[in-house]
Amino acid sequence: MTEVLAPAGIDPQKVGRWIENRFGVSEVTYSVLSIGRSNLTFTVEVDGQKRWVLRRPPLGHKGGSAHNVAREGRIMAALGPTDVPVTNVLEIVDDPEVMEVPFVFMEHCPGFPINTPEDWARIPEDRRRGTAFGMVDTLAAIHRVDVEAVGLGDLRRPGGLIERQLRRWLGQFEDITQRDIPEIREVHDVLKREMPEFSDSAIGIAHGDYKPNNMIFAPDGTINAVVDWELTAIGEVLTDLGYFIAMLTTPDELTSIWVPRPADGFPTTEELIARYEDRSGIRAENVDYYAAFAMWKLACIREGVYTRLITGQMGDLDFDPETAGAGVESLARQALAILKEEN
Incomplete structure (x- = not known):
């Protein structure tokens, strides 16, 4: 795996190793996704194409249900079979060998939010x-x-x-x-x-x-x-x-x-x-x-x-x-x- 730069909040070596083991993809890039100002959300790209989204608690996270990303992931996963449109949750990861806090890994959803x-x-x-x-x-x-x-x-x-x-x-x-x-x-x-x-x-x-x-x-x-x-x-x-x-x-x-x-x-x-x-x-x-x-x-x-x-x-x-x-x-x-x- 080549050295990859990543935004604060992601260890590219640890997360990259997990992605390679889980999905068989060794070369990815990360960027901040401008949705949300609390939990941190990143896009994960493969060959320049947005493939996945990773969502984790803010830096310095000290607990509390408002930032309980695993709980958030569970809710989205539960709503998947309903009439409510949600992103497809692939995995909720709670492994300190990958990240010091739990995170949700999901498919990238095409489209745009309304900000302007x-x-x-x-x-x-x-x-x-x-x-x-x-x-x-x-x-x-x-x-x-x-x-x-x-x-x-x-x-x-x-x-x-x-x-x-x-x-x-x-x-x-x-x-x-x-x-x-x-x-x-x-x-x-x-x-x-x-x-x-x-x-x-x-x-x-x-x-x-x-x-x-x-x-x-x-x-x-x-x-x-x-x-x-x-x-x-x-x-x-x-x-x-x-x-x-x-x-x-x-x-x-x-x-x-x-x-x-x-x-x-x-x-x-x-x-x-x-x-x-x-x-x-x-x-x-x-x-x-x-x-x-x-x-x-x-x-x-x-x-x-x-x-x-x-x-x-x-x-x-x-x-x-x-x-x-x-x-x-x-x-x-x-x-x-x-x-x-x-x-």
Whole structure:
């Protein structure tokens, strides 16, 4: 095997040896895949062609289910036989002789995420509205999955997802932040006080980060795969709908991503919610609350990304730390404004 350079997070000799033993390919190259800012994702190329994808925890990983790559791989593998489009997981590797942390090795999925207006423009104009509804249809498909039938019933936890995540994200925020941001605690307290009554009627797989740049699209607008399942949990599925709506209505500068709006051929929020209810059979109640919760959670996540960037735990990802850190307070304030309007 010839010497191969690789991004931080991959030992090319150890991983290359594993690939050769497993797939009989001795010459590969690695590059950072610009999807996700938490777990690290790389493409593996053979003869200049993208063949596989390798996903591992961030550098300096210390545990926690948000970065449990093996768990994420298991979820994708379980969804493979369902109507939910996911990448094909080939192997979940937990071998310190190959890598110091577990990683997921999967087939490369062709297509592109929607990160920019140029990405959206790659889809023919007469298909964009259908593509948007396809995102909602796919979300409904995720929420219709029988958790027990696909073997993920053991992921259930007592109580409601919102209750657990309020506790979890506040704890993670306080553990990782190196700044004083009192708005995070303020919004947390309002969310806890105004939490909708827990009900078993809309419980299922909640993706946790459902937005256009976590999907891989074909040129005709078809969704080839939903990616980034690291935040997935079993709980109130309307948290996903609230998050999706929040990402479509929050200013781009606060989310660090571009998303299409009605002016770009995207349906209105009302149309998307009606489509979701029709396809899922679930009544979309308290969507504003779940959107506010999503903004607060996003603020916590952004603070974690910011801290990992300034401490060098994000590998070679080309992402400005100040961009990641900016807007945390603004997201929290916007969440608070939604909660006040709701009341």
